[in-house]
Amino acid sequence: QQQVRQSPQSLTVWEGETAILNCSYEDSTFDYFPWYWQFPRESPALLIAIRPVSNKKEDGRFTIFFNKREKKLSLHITDSQPGDSATYFCAASAGTGGYKVVFGSGTRLLVSP
Amino acid sequence: EAAVTQSPRNKVAVTGGKVTLSCNQTNNHNNMYWYRQDTGHGLRLIHYSYGAGSTEKGDIPDGYKASRPSQENFSLILELATPSQTSVYFCASGDTGSSAETLYFGSGTRLTVL
Numbered sequence: 019q020q021q022v023r024q025s026p027q028s029l030t031v032w033e034g035e036t037a038i039l040n041c042s043y044e045d046s047t048f049d050y051f052p053w054y055w056q057f058p059r060e061s062p063a064l065l066i067a068i069r070p071v072s073n074k075k076e077d078g079r080f081t082i083f084f085n086k087r088e089k090k091l092s093l094h095i096t097d098s099q100p101g102d103s104a105t106y107f108c109a110a111s112a113g114t115g116g117y118k119v120v121f122g123s124g125t126r127l128l129v130s131p
Numbered sequence: 132e133a134a135v136t137q138s139p140r141n142k143v144a145v146t147g148g149k150v151t152l153s154c155n156q157t158n159n160h161n162n163m164y165w166y167r168q169d170t171g172h173g174l175r176l177i178h179y180s181y182g183a184g185s186t187e188k189g190d191i192p193d194g195y196k197a198s199r200p201s202q203e204n205f206s207l208i209l210e211l212a213t214p215s216q217t218s219v220y221f222c223a224s225g226d227t228g229s230s231a232e233t234l235y236f237g238s239g240t241r242l243t244v245l
Contacts, residue, residue, distance in 0.1 A: 021190075024173075027171075052233070052234075054234075061221060061236035061237065061238055061239060062174065062221070062234075062236050063236070064233045064234070107173055107174060111232075118176065118179065118187075118189065119164065119176070119225075119232075119234060120176060120190065121166070121173045121174040121175070121176075122173050123171060123172055123173035124173045
C-alpha cells in the first residue's frame with residue numbers, strides 16, 4: 019500500500035499565484051519529511067525538508083506546513099514562477115528500519131506565464 | 132556535491148534475459164538505494180544497502196537482486212527480465228547518521244524489456 023500519498027496528481031497555476039501541494043502519510047514512526055523536485059529529463063533533488071518537532075519550515079518562496087495529529091503536510095509555493103514547473107515528490111523516512119526513504123507518487127506542477 | 136554515476140544510460144533487453152544495472156558513488160556514503168520511476172507511481176524503493184556486503188529489501192523487491200561489493204558500487208540485477216520491469220531506474224546515495232539524510236541521485240537508466 020502507498021505509505022505516502024500526494025494530491026493533486028497535477029496542478030496548473032498562473033505566474034504569481036500560490037501553489038499548494040498536499041501530502042499525507044500513515045506510519046507514525048516517520049520522523050523526517052523531505053520534498054524533492056524533478057525537472058523534465060533530470061534526476062530528483064532535495065528542495066526542502068521538515069521534522070515533526072516543527073509545524074512550519076520556510077525557505078524563500080517555499081514553505082512546508084505540517085500537521086502531526088492529522089498526519090498531513092503541504093508545500094506552499096508563493097509567487098509561483100514558470101521555472102518552478104516540475105514534479106514534486108513528498109517523501110518520508112524513519113530512524114528505525116535503516117533510514118528507508120519512501121516517496122509519494124508526485125504532483126506535476128505547471129506554472130503558466 | 133555527491134557524484135553518483137549510473138550505467139548504462141539506456142538498455143534494451145529481451146524477455147528472460149539477464150540485466151545488470153550499475154551504480155558508482157565517489158563521496159563515501161554508506162547508504163545506497165535503487166528506485167524505479169513509473170508514471171503514476173512516483174519513486175518506488177526496490178533495494179537498499181547500509182554498506183559494503185549489505186543489501187536490504189525495499190517495498191518492491193520481487194524479480195530483483197542487489198549486490199554491494201564495495202562502498203562505491205551498488206548493482207541491481209534482473210535475472211529473468213520481464214516487460215513489466217520496463218521503467219526508469221534511479222540509484223541514490225546518502226549520508227549515514229540519521230533519518231534526515233539527503234539523497235543524491237544518479238542520472239537514471241532507462242530500461243526497455245521487449
